[in-house]
Amino acid sequence: MPTLTPTADVHGAYPRLTDDQITILRSCGQKRQVCEGEHLFRAGERTDEFFVVLSGRVAVVETHDDLDHVVQWHGPRSFLGELGVLEGQTAFVSAVVNRPGEVLAVGSGALRDLLTREPALGDVILRAYLLRRTMLAGTGTGFRIIGSPFSADTRRLLEFAARNRLPHRWADLEKDTEAEALLMRLGIAPEETPIVVWHDYRVLRNPSNVELAQAIGLRAETAAKGVCDLVVVGAGPGGLAAAVYGASEGLSTVVLDAVATGGQAGTSSRIENYLGFPAGISGMELAERAVVQANRFGARIDVPAEAAGLEQRDGTSLVRLADGGTLTATNVVVATGARYRRLTAAGVERFEGLGVHYAATVWEARTCRLDTVTVVGGGNSAGQAALFLARESPAVHLLVRGGDLEHSMSRYLIDRIERHPRIHVRLHTEVREVTGEDRVESVVVEDNRTHEQQVLAARALFVFIGARPATSWLADAVTLDGRGFIPTGQDVAQATADIWKPLARVPLALETGLPGVFAVGDVRSGSVKRVASAVGEGAMAVRLAHEHLGEVGPPATR
Template identity: 90%
Template structure:
């Protein structure tokens, strides 16, 4: 057994006697003996534990391979984010010295935390910190595969976007990976694989298969009939889920990739009301997910919407896996995705140094390296500041002649003062070069056409976005850029659809009755997290109006 290496699990101030007394109201005291497992990696996290006496070790692996990640004594609490979100445990908890623990069921814990916000904030902050630290330490399941495999890159992106602790073993570089494949009897051409706890092997699993194992996908949405279906789990979609479910609407949330949307990849949102020190996109997303779950919203990830139609006054969302969700109201919150860079070599290096998000998962691949960020908006500025924490140099490449046109003043001021961020205006990337990963960029001054080489081990791209509306096909009217017009903007071109209701479209309503668009996917929207959240909440009020006209599909 190895000794603890670092406080990876996230030490947090111990609970007070008053806080433990609150938890006792919905829990049970249990005597525990040495060697007893309180929870096991790979199994559902169904209980929250507080150590009353004795000690409990949180460990990774077992037997000779066991590593103690954290040792908990009296007044410490166990677990991490999976306890609140119904995921499987990524680590195990083993009693080291006998004593007593307080066990609280996860459902009872979620209910209690909504009634005791101060206690809830302590636990949630610790859980968010622990999840981030687990990811940074490379704990969790293993992905083994070649960096040049599209399926390897797909699995890595899915794990990163869903904030799942994992580590990657590159077949081309990691000798231990090859030895493990030999031990498991797997040929290199059968990779990528996911090695789950106790050496359970998933051979090139789909995102859906991996999600089911982890506990992200519950299959609750398939063939569901509800009051409200939300397509897209970014800030606007999660706001609609929270407000809809809290107001008694049966609510299903679908997202093709991960909760949080584009905002979930932001390392720091500093202009969101109520968070003067800023908040990471990950923390904002996880808080919203916990909140939506508590009110009874059903969240399925990944669940990709493939089409939309109306039948007998209801909206039917078709899923890519063949399922359907029928609802009186649909909130389309699929957002917009960053455009791909079109320079030579980009396609080859996507996932090998080219990234479209800048979170702790991407940053750990280029720690202490010189990097480049392309873009002149807030997302590019936030990424540059985040990466500059550890990178010796961050080059911010901007196509235009200034930052004022599209970046907030507070970000510009911080970037201009930062000694490791170098802003290069009138600069565009023409080629990405390297052997097995990004090593340098060919950049061009778009005024003089003069080119030069910029050494960088990673390239982060934030160059505008395109709306995620291809799944809608001809179901609703789109503007010339592919965004969804709503309210007054859509009334004239779709007037025939509104005759049965004898009214004009509601403020956020699209060209279909009871179908609303919020956030970045909506034509004319303000590209800010706060506005998306506001629109999500407003859409629920409008959904109530529509329900008053047509009734609930569950009772008709």
């Protein structure tokens, strides 16, 4: 192992605990003597313990090409781990004792309880864990995905890892000599890719998203059979809010999402107008905090788990899953949100994942650092992406189809964009073509008034051009409006009057055309497309679910 050198703390990623904080942790932990060379946890294995170094020194290392590379060292008063400790995931790095001493070990369950009972200490730990996860992602630590950029399965795995904020690195089969050497070592032919390689050279051959999730501990166990109080379909801000409030109020709660927690908000680099966060908060951090909170109250979060249908039987709702399973619940909250529309210009489909992105987080940004990029869209998501990318990009072209930004972008974003020297706003501009050899190299744009075209050199294109509701899985189960969104309350009462006559009431405020089925957030017709609004609706839906439970009775009595 190489000689350890101190690494500067980054915004609180490696804080030292105070005497009082260690005393609190001692109340639910056990002291343990450790010797040099002992592993406290290993990459690729789950750990259910949180460690504080009381004396001695511990190295956090990543093994790459049979060599140990030090990520960080921890001395007295430091604590180990990152976000996976709280979420039951496998470790992405190993912790090895470098100097013998003593550690304090706290079970992960006790730690989650502590985050709620001791908010000041909990915030220190959670903030550090979130930062460490981001740092691991930024350096490409974690499992390896080996495959061709022209493979749809390679792009699928890369998108899944990025959306779920999983530390990983990609070895490009077309360019990376490391990929070729590793395939030879593993005895795998190029045509057998993509593969996912774990730290101990365990190989997953073209795994499905579910298989990859299960391997790293991301996906929860299959929910127990029977009727639960609440199933939440969609894990964006609205769905996670429903999960937190439902579980905290004693409802048996299961959350499903086909891709990742966080929804569209999870792809945002920074949300600056969310109440209570004056310095802003990244979509990733907001999502991870909500997941930890929901887990703490007992909600079961199952990702990826795709809902494929909905029907009602004998007063309960049956959610059919794409894998053939089913969940039965007294109440269902539909929070599937909306998806950014795909750009239809020539060349876009070919370069999706190769420079064309529909999110702007650290995962996408690391592929085009120090390069000129373009952002398409005139809403808050586009504005936030432009500001985030301009931190390192020499130039960001913000392409807006309309004649101004005021129509759909918040004033605080407009002011910052107009003052930023590296962001160039192009109004009345639309993308006509994306060109390049094996990735995006330039974007052909057109003035939609004069039809004059221009070629912009750019290594990436980030698209935020409006959204379509994710309601195809509902088919004819609930009433939809003309654009595919779900009307609720009075907006759907007349169209579904026959359903409500036996109940002698009209739909509740967020209730759809089916009793006990609620819609919240972007998927709801007429909703305000803001994170705070979705969170409020998620909380309100739980209050309404209690009313429906009072009407039909809890599952145990039926």
